[in-house]
Amino acid sequence: MTTLDKDYLSYPQRSYGMDHDRYEWSMLTDRKKISWPNGKKIALWVNVNLQFFPLNQKGIPFKAPGGMTKPYPDLRHFSLRDYGNRVGIYRFFKAFDTYNIRPTFAVNTRLAERIPYLTSVLKERGDEIICHGYHMDALHYGGLDIKKENEQVKRSLDRLRKLTEQEIKGWVSPAKSESENTPDLLAAHGITYFCDWVNDEMPYDFNVKNGKLTAMPLSTELEDFFIILNNLHTAGDWADQVEDAFHFLLEETKTQGGRILSLNIHPWVLGQPHRIKYLERVLDFLTGHHEVWSASASDILNFWKSQQD
Amino acid sequence: MKEDPGYYDYWPYENRPKIAWPNGARVAFWVAPNIEFYELNPPDNPFRKPWPQPSPALPGYTSRDWGNRVGHTRQMELLDKYSIKGSISLSTALCKHHPEIIELCKERDWEFFSHGIYNTRYTYGMTEEQERDMIKDSMETIYKHTGQKCAGYLAPALSHSENTLDLFAEVGTALFGQDGGFYSCDLFHDDQPTPINLRSGKRFVSIPYSLEMNDTIAYLVQKMTPRGYGQELKENFDRLYIEGQESGTVMCIPTHNYQVSNAHRIKAYEEALEYITGHTDVWVTTGKEIASYFLENYYDNTLVDVAAKKNTL
Numbered sequence: 357m358t359t360l361d362k363d364y365l366s367y368p369q370r371s372y373g374m375d376h377d378r379y380e381w382s383m384l385t386d387r388k389k390i391s392w393p394n395g396k397k398i399a400l401w402v403n404v405n406l407q408f409f410p411l412n413q414k415g416i417p418f419k420a421p422g423g424m425t426k427p428y429p430d431l432r433h434f435s436l437r438d439y440g441n442r443v444g445i446y447r448f449f450k451a452f453d454t455y456n457i458r459p460t461f462a463v464n465t466r467l468a469e470r471i472p473y474l475t476s477v478l479k480e481r482g483d484e485i486i487c488h489g490y491h492m493d494a495l496h497y498g499g500l501d502i503k504k505e506n507e508q509v510k511r512s513l514d515r516l517r518k519l520t521e522q523e524i525k526g527w528v529s530p531a532k533s534e535s536e537n538t539p540d541l542l543a544a545h546g547i548t549y550f551c552d553w554v555n556d557e558m559p560y561d562f563n564v565k566n567g568k569l570t571a572m573p574l575s576t577e578l579e580d581f582f583i584i585l586n587n588l589h590t591a592g593d594w595a596d597q598v599e600d601a602f603h604f605l606l607e608e609t610k611t612q613g614g615r616i617l618s619l620n621i622h623p624w625v626l627g628q629p630h631r632i633k634y635l636e637r638v639l640d641f642l643t644g645h646h647e648v649w650s651a652s653a654s655d656i657l658n659f660w661k662s663q664q665d
Numbered sequence: 666m667k668e669d670p671g672y673y674d675y676w677p678y679e680n681r682p683k684i685a686w687p688n689g690a691r692v693a694f695w696v697a698p699n700i701e702f703y704e705l706n707p708p709d710n711p712f713r714k715p716w717p718q719p720s721p722a723l724p725g726y727t728s729r730d731w732g733n734r735v736g737h738t739r740q741m742e743l744l745d746k747y748s749i750k751g752s753i754s755l756s757t758a759l760c761k762h763h764p765e766i767i768e769l770c771k772e773r774d775w776e777f778f779s780h781g782i783y784n785t786r787y788t789y790g791m792t793e794e795q796e797r798d799m800i801k802d803s804m805e806t807i808y809k810h811t812g813q814k815c816a817g818y819l820a821p822a823l824s825h826s827e828n829t830l831d832l833f834a835e836v837g838t839a840l841f842g843q844d845g846g847f848y849s850c851d852l853f854h855d856d857q858p859t860p861i862n863l864r865s866g867k868r869f870v871s872i873p874y875s876l877e878m879n880d881t882i883a884y885l886v887q888k889m890t891p892r893g894y895g896q897e898l899k900e901n902f903d904r905l906y907i908e909g910q911e912s913g914t915v916m917c918i919p920t921h922n923y924q925v926s927n928a929h930r931i932k933a934y935e936e937a938l939e940y941i942t943g944h945t946d947v948w949v950t951t952g953k954e955i956a957s958y959f960l961e962n963y964y965d966n967t968l969v970d971v972a973a974k975k976n977t978l
Contacts, residue, residue, distance in 0.1 A: 358711045360790045365799055367782060369704065370758045374730075376705050383765060384735045417719055498719035532723055552723055555730035557928075573731075576724065577927050587888040597891060601928035608739075608928075 378539070378563050379571065387558060389613025390663055396649035397609040398602065399656045400642055401618045402459040403528070403551070403574055404448060406474070408467040408491040409437045417499070420492045420531040422581060422622075437624050441467065441474060444627015449481070451632065455639040460484045460653040462528045462551075465512040466491035468519045475519055484652035486526030487516050487547075493530075500535045509541045526653050528552060528574060543567040549657050557616060559660050572657055579620035584631070591626065591634035598638045606647060616656060617642070672830065672852065672861045673871070676971050684857060684913035684963055690948035691909025692902065693955045694941055696749050697850070697874060697919045698740055699819075700766060701784040702756040703729040712789035713824065729784075732923030733759075737766055739926040743935055745773070747942045752952040754780040754819045754850070754919070757803040760810040767810055776951040777811050778850075779803040779833075781821025788824040796826055801836045804845065814841040816953040819850040819874065834867045843868070848956035850874035856905060856914050858959040860968055868964060870956050873915040877901070880924040880934075895933030902941045909946070915955060916941070 369375035392399050411434045413424045422437065424430035452459050461478055463485055468475045478485060489496065490512045496505060517524050527542050528551040542550055543564040551574035553562070562571040576582055578601060583594045598619065605615045619638075626635045642648050651659075686693050705726050707715045716722030744751055753770055755777050760767050770777070781788075781803055788796055804815040818833040830849050837846015849861065852871045859871045876882050878901055883894045898918060905914040918937075925934050942949055 358790055359792060360710065360795065361708075362795075364708055364710070364786065364791070365795055365802075367758060370761050370782075372761060372764070374705075374762070375702075381763060382734065383738060385738045386765075418717070498721055533718060534721060534723055536721055553727045554724075555727040555734055557731075557735050573727075576728070578929055587884075587890075589888075589890050593890045593892075597929035600891065600930075600932045604928040604931055 379560060382560065384557060385612065387613075388663065390558070390660055392614045392649045392659060394649070397614055397647035398605055398645075398649065399614060399616045399659075400457070400648050400650045401574075401616055401653055401656055402452070402457055402650070403618065403620045403653065404445075404459050404461050405488060405528075405620065405622045406441060406445065406461055406463045406467050407437065407488065407530075407622070407624075408464045408470060409434060410466075410491055410493045413493045415493070416495065417497050418495070418531075420495060420533075421586070422624075423492055440622060440624025440627050441471060444623030444632075445474065447627050447632045448621075448623050448635070449477075451636050451639055454636070455643045456650065457639055457643070458483065458650045458652050458655070460486060460526070462486050462488040462526075463516065463520075464488045464491045464530070465516040465519075466494075468516055479520055479522075484526070484654050485516070485520050485522050485524065486528060486551075486653065487512055487524050488528050489530040491530070495531060496529050496534050496538045498535055502535075502537050502541075505535055505537060506541050506544075509538075509545050513545050513547070525549060526551065526572070532576065539569055540565045543569045549653070551653075559657055570657060570661070572653060573618070574620050575618045576620070578618070579622075580625040581622050584625055591631040595634040595638050599641055602642060602645070606645070609647075667827070670827070673854070673859050674971050674975050676859070676974060678856070681857070681912055682963070682966050682970050683911070684959075686913040686948045687958065688948070689946060691913060691946045692905050693913060693915045693948045693950055694902075695752055695915075695917050695950055695952055695955060696744060696938075697754050697917055697952060698744075698751045699754040699780060699919065699921045700737065700756065700759060700770075701729060701732070701754075701780065701921070702759045702762055704783050704785040707783065707785035710787045710789055713787050713822075715785040728923050732921060732926065733763055733766065736922030736926030738769070739931055740920060740922055741769060741773070743931065743938065747938045749938065749942070749949055750775050750951055752776040752778060752817070754778060755807065756780055756782065756784050756821070757806040758782050760806055764810070771811055776817075776953050777807050777813050777815065778817035778819065778952060779807060779815050780819045784822050787822055788820055788826050788829060791826060793826075793828050793832070796828060797832050797836060800833050801840070804836060804840055808840070814844045816845060816956060817848045817850060817872070818846070823851065825851060830861060830869070831864050834863050834869050835865055838865070838867060847960065848872050848952060850952065856908075857912070858915065858955065858963070860964055860971070868960055870959055870964065872952050872956050873917055874919055874952075875917045876919075878917065879919040881921050884924050884930070891930040891933040894930070895937045898934075898937035899940050902937075906944060906946070917952075
């Protein structure tokens with residue numbers, strides 16, 4: 357029988373705080389209370405993922421959730437994801453405009469390269485754009501060569517900045533997957549906040565080798581893909597869960613200061629004709645509450661930062 | 666390897682001697698929050714991978730960390746509201762990492778029981794000596810940081826060996842005599858406590874902990890909706906409450922702060938707690954209290970009944 361090395365019972369990190377040095381251990385209830393502009397209680401952060409899933413997916417070191425699952429050529433998944441960028445996103449735009457939502461768009465650089473029309477629509481809208489990596493098969497992962505990753509980060513950011521003419525301060529990795537070096541590389545290339553670490557409900561300082569980086573947790577548990585396609589709940593169930601979350605967070609603000617409700621959504625999921633009305637229901641519900649402040653990720657972050665000292 | 670672990674004999678759920686819980690309660694109800702620490706870079710175990718992705722495996726790690734940073738106080742406030750003392754299944758390394766959480770639980774006189782050192786260190790592949798050392802470390806850590814003599818065990822990440830229950834009972838006796846190591850949460854074969862056969866012959870009992878009502882099983886494995894889970898909790902209780910009229914039953918809700926405390930899930934959980942504690946004949950208690958009460962009042966009778974039924978088969 358295989359036995360374990362004696363080191364299996366040694367615990368070098370068993371001491372106060374985290375088992376790494378990326379951030380300080382801190383409970384949410386011990387933070388400084390935040391007030392959003394005009395006495396609002398809940399900052400609504402709608403993050404829309406605009407993604408490109410290559411047909412010739414390599415899946416290194418794993419297939420991104422939502423990626424191809426069938427033998428090549430997996431036309432069903434390729435085209436169903438593409439649906440979001442051709443059709444679903446235009447339903448999203450209408451819904452956002454109807455309910456005066458200020459969305460943030462997390463864009464795969466390869467998508468911006470491939471679809472100049474959509475890129476120009478985004479530019480014209482003027483909403484904040486953040487980088488979602490190069491594409492959904494260009495993963496950042498433990499063991500990825502640092503030079504290669506540096507190139508990957510640089511290419512993604514340089515090209516997206518050029519194509520969108522925006523500064524691009526925010527980042528969410530494809531599949532929220534990172535290597536041990538990703539935060540350092542992001543900071544080195546001008547990223548000031550990233551959304552991959554979903555271990556909190558408010559922003560917090562993240563340690564990097566050089567410069568400054570803030571973690572801006574973007575909920576996975578409440579996202580449309582996770583609830584509808586992973587958990588296999590209906591779109592109506594997703595809407596129920598968002599509303600339950602809102603009620604709870606609003607109650608929590610009574611004793612603990614402002615909170616963020618982050619909705620991470622995909623036009624290839626909620627942009628379908630049978631689901632779009634549930635996005636509309638949620639936006640109608642949320643904006644029907646005077647406590648809600650719909651804002652871009654940067655606006656929320658900057659307001660939070662302004663109250664930290 | 667054995668065909669059957671041999672911990673208990675077959676004992677049909679009919680015509681059992683009646684259990685009466687304190688004050689005539691029909692259901693002994695307890696909530697077991699797992700307060701866990703998962704490591705970002707745990708050592709390899711040849712039998713089980715801690716994370717599906719190469720390290721750093723952010724999705725799993727950050728979600729568990731959320732449970733400690735955000736989820737813990739949310740669930741604790743809820744248990745306060747319904748006057749429930751948590752029975753904590755503790756990754757005991759957390760005493761060092763997050764002593765603030767331990768303090769909050771101590772202030773409330775919650776029970777601490779052992780759930781190993783980290784939830785990313787599995788029992789699989791350990792020698793008997795290694796497993797004994799790990800269990801001893803965990804029980805000593807609880808005593809050092811809380812002053813409690815650890816009575817219960819839930820193996821880390823439900824990873825077991827053939828010796829797990831024996832070792833836990835023996836280490837408990839060595840450290841604390843009959844006050845330590847006398848109940849297990851690792852077996853899911855019954856809705857009432859069961860005497861467990863151990864090589865030491867120690868008086869030892871299995872307490873229903875329920876995988877079915879476990880939030881992680883409900884949400885991660887069965888992928889239930891929050892409202893669906895809340896409804897199932899109520900229905901589980903309803904049946905145990907009816908049957909508890911005949912003989913006392915046990916209901917446990919095992920929880921994880923990273924699951925049940927999410928803003929979109931906690932309301933359904935609260936509704937279930939309100940419903941259950943709103944019934945008159947419910948003994949809201951802890952794992953240790955149930956085990957102690959059973960050992961004191963019903964353990965011997967049960968052994969006699971089990972033996973009698975075994976002989977008639």
